[in-house]
Amino acid sequence: METFTDPVPARSGRATPLPPDERRAAILLAVRPVLLERGAAVTSRELAEAAGVAEGTLFRVFTDKVTLIREAVLAAIDPADSVPEVLTIDRTLPLREKLSTLMRQAHSHVGESMRWMGLLHEVGRLEPAGPSAEHREAAIRQWGRRQQAGTAAVTAAVAELLEPDAALLRLPVTDVIELFNTVLIGATMRTVDAARRGLDAGPPDHEQLIDLILHGVLAPTPTDRSA
Numbered sequence: 001m002e003t004f005t006d007p008v009p010a011r012s013g014r015a016t017p018l019p020p021d022e023r024r025a026a027i028l029l030a031v032r033p034v035l036l037e038r039g040a041a042v043t044s045r046e047l048a049e050a051a052g053v054a055e056g057t058l059f060r061v062f063t064d065k066v067t068l069i070r071e072a073v074l075a076a077i078d079p080a081d082s083v084p085e086v087l088t089i090d091r092t093l094p095l096r097e098k099l100s101t102l103m104r105q106a107h108s109h110v111g112e113s114m115r116w117m118g119l120l121h122e123v124g125r126l127e128p129a130g131p132s133a134e135h136r137e138a139a140i141r142q143w144g145r146r147q148q149a150g151t152a153a154v155t156a157a158v159a160e161l162l163e164p165d166a167a168l169l170r171l172p173v174t175d176v177i178e179l180f181n182t183v184l185i186g187a188t189m190r191t192v193d194a195a196r197r198g199l200d201a202g203p204p205d206h207e208q209l210i211d212l213i214l215h216g217v218l219a220p221t222p223t224d225r226s227a
Helices: 020-030 032-041 044-051 055-061 065-076 079-087 095-124 131-168 173-196 206-215
Strands: none
Touching (some): 032 065, 044 055
16 A cells, blocks of 8 residues: 655745645545546655645645545545535526436536546555454445435435426426436446446437436327426
């Protein structure tokens, strides 16, 4: 396991150091691009350069490279990060337009999350068994609680978005959100699976997915009403 050793000298003229929690969060955010580019092969020096700090600073904040990567991944896939984007959607838009915008946003987030999960799986193979496994399991449990809270926040934001159209829906808003998530994840998994097999399935047709959610697969009849 690579550790953060041989710290480079601190640079002069730095701004006032951030509080520990803010510094930690800033580092986790700053290293995301290089992690997506380099994966688990990234070096501690590359991580330090991406974060704009000395390797010694990383060593004081994180135990080793694997710990930093794992925590960066878990922070990157926090569902709550998508809430501000959901809140930008105009609640007065027609239902179909709101769902189409939401589908495009969500597909982007889910696709990126799957990339992060692949990196997490890759990093897991680098971690030795032993005492560190207990720390890892504790981190995963903490992440699970954060995921649950983040998912609840996203669901609340989407429910607020769809509430003005509740009278148009055959199902409760919460059930519509579950259906939306099922279609979204299924379409994303199809694209990811095709890529793993070396196939180019292309991006999902978001409008077709919205048609599926709103109207199912039956041909319209004269008594049908559009949403």
